[in-house]
Amino acid sequence: MTGVDLDPSAAGAADGLGGLTTEGRRPDLADLDLRSTADLVALMGAEDATVPLAVATAAVQIATVVDAVAGRMRDGGRLIYVGAGSAGRIGQMDAAEIVPTFGVDPARVIGLLAGGRDAATTAQENVEDDAAAGADAVQALAVGPADSVIGVAASGRTPYTLGALRSARRAGAFTAALVCNHGSPMAEAAEVALEVVVGAEVIAGSTRLKAGTAQKLVLNTISTLVMVRLGKTYGDLMVDVRPTNEKLRGRARRIVAQAAGCDERVAATALDDAGGRTRVAIVHLLTGVSIAAAAELTDSHDSLRAAVDAGRV
Secondary structure: OOOOOOOHHHHOOHHHHHHOHHHOOOHHHOOHHHOOHHHHHHHHHHHHOOHHHHHHOOHHHHHHHHHHHHHHHHOOOOEEEEEOHHHHHHHHHHHHHHHHHHOOOOOOEEEEEOOOOHHHHOOOHHHHHOHHHHHHHHHHOOOOOOOEEEEEOOOOOOHHHHHHHHHHHHOOOEEEEEEOOOOOHHHHHOOEEEEOOOOOOOOOOOOOOHHHHHHHHHHHHHHHHHHHHOOOEEOOEEOOOOOOOHHHHHHHHHHHHHHHOOOHHHHHHHHHHOOOOHHHHHHHHHHOOOHHHHHHHHHOOOOHHHHHHHHHO
């Protein structure tokens, strides 16, 4: 079980946990272990299909978070996820994936996990009960007004994450809480509450299921659209992809070819001339300016579209 607050002083009495939606039990599933595998697969699929609908109820709040985070990152700030257990690992995964996909400095998107690196691969359920550790982790990063901190917890009560959110808000950072219950302490502590209520799980209290899926969907949306707002795409193309392996080199060639309307051989040559910089290759091919001039244009404009427009003048 993840995201459970057992510290009455941090987030209310422990005996209140049974009333949480995420801790609920489905009476209709009392015979779960007696059902056929085919029926169980269908059940899981049907339950998962309800998650996007729950996420959609928070669309306005998600958009608010995207704009707030993008504005701060545009001014040099960082996006920091905080969580424990499954929720923290999902945050760490999203942070890690943004780096190669959008060419972001890993110091700009960070995932804080209760228990640190060891907890990423080995469950350490006790570490989530330490609110002071969450606050300390935020303070160790010198979080300030330029930064955005998103706390993730199904229950909305996890002490580690709650401590981090409260510390971040005191430091002037933008804060948001992604939770799967209404009216949680984390929602109250953050500036924006993303309350995605997915209901009771197929396995009672196992919030790595629908709650975890909802968290992944919301963080995908936030981080991806923040990158779009920061000019990290050209249309639907990820023009800052880092071609660090053969798969990504092939993807970079296709992106350049698609953006410039040329074949992949021409794109490959331009990429080689540009030192693997996808943006530079695209500006060079679309505007006809030299590689050096294309590099200057991309370095002086946040978005590729603006650089292309400037090169065509």
